[in-house]
Amino acid sequence: MSILEAVDLYRFYHVADEEVRALRGVSLDLAPGELVALLGASGSGKSTLLSCLAGLDDPDGGAVTVAGERLTRRPEAQRAGVRARHLGVMLQGGNLLAHLNVLDNVTLTGQLLGQPDEARALDLLGQLGLDHRRHAFPAQLSGGEVARVSLAAALAHRPAALLADEPTAEVDAATEERVIGVIEAFVRGEGRGGRGAVIATHSPRLAARAGRVLRLKDGRWQDA
Ligand SMILES: Nc1ncnc2c1ncn2[C@@H]1O[C@H](COP(=O)(O)OP(=O)(O)OP(=O)(O)O)[C@@H](O)[C@H]1O
Numbered sequence: 001m002s003i004l005e006a007v008d009l010y011r012f013y014h015v016a017d018e019e020v021r022a023l024r025g026v027s028l029d030l031a032p033g034e035l036v037a038l039l040g041a042s043g044s045g046k047s048t049l050l051s052c053l054a055g056l057d058d059p060d061g062g063a064v065t066v067a068g069e070r071l072t073r074r075p076e077a078q079r080a081g082v083r084a085r086h087l088g089v090m091l092q093g094g095n096l097l098a099h100l101n102v103l104d105n106v107t108l109t110g111q112l113l114g115q116p117d118e119a120r121a122l123d124l125l126g127q128l129g130l131d132h133r134r135h136a137f138p139a140q141l142s143g144g145e146v147a148r149v150s151l152a153a154a155l156a157h158r159p160a161a162l163l164a165d166e167p168t169a170e171v172d173a174a175t176e177e178r179v180i181g182v183i184e185a186f187v188r189g190e191g192r193g194g195r196g197a198v199i200a201t202h203s204p205r206l207a208a209r210a211g212r213v214l215r216l217k218d219g220r221w222q223d224a
Pocket residue numbers: 013014015020021022040041042043044045046047048049
């Protein structure tokens with residue numbers, strides 16, 4: 001069974017009289033153990049697709065299923081439940097809560113699920129070179145640090161799938177290697193039904209390590 005399945009997603013935005021067709025019939029199947037790199041020029045629809053896959057946005061057409069649970073066409077509270085149970089989401093610009101320190105941000109989803117795992121959170125922060133920043137607040141972090149803390153927060157509760165938008169933006173080559181290593185270890189890790197990741201990236205280094213590279217162009221798969 002696939003970890004995450006998206007069928008024929010459409011998403012249109014309307015700004016004044018103009019219609020932006022951000023997604024035009026995009027389907028995706030994420031298999032256990034798979035690391036998928038999502039490539040495409042700026043504006044091609046990568047963030048929109050990740051938002052729909054994460055249930056943060058409801059597409060205008062199509063369906064998303066995660067670990068056998070439907071994510072689309074449900075009230076936000078139900079989508080949030082599915083998201084917390086099965087997904088780790090890292091958005092562009094990070095998604096940290098300003099009033100919580102780094103460690104509390106990373107353990108937050110686990111706490112909400114009633115399974116906080118501080119040891120795992122500290123382990124992830126260590127692997128990402130952020131052990132010494134555990135008591136810092138988001139406003140005190142650099143852009144690259146925010147991205148890595150957000151990645152740790154997305155992975156700490158051991159979701160079935162990681163959905164990440166540009167996790168290696170704003171970092172040097174050595175740090176990028178750490179980030180890729182953490183993502184690879186996550187995808188290889190044991191889990192009920194397996195784990196997988198869809199990563200939007202402009203990084204050739206990250207794309208080279210993916211098992212599958214998919215390219216979006218104007219809201220469609222380029223080679224479809
Ligand atoms: N909230 C919105 N309202 C109107 N248009 C939007 C909105 N969000 C995205 N768009 C438009 O939809 C298209 C796809 O945008 P999206 O952010 O998904 O691209 P992207 O591939 O992630 O780009 P980048 O690599 O720059 O992050 C673009 O034309 C963008 O301007």
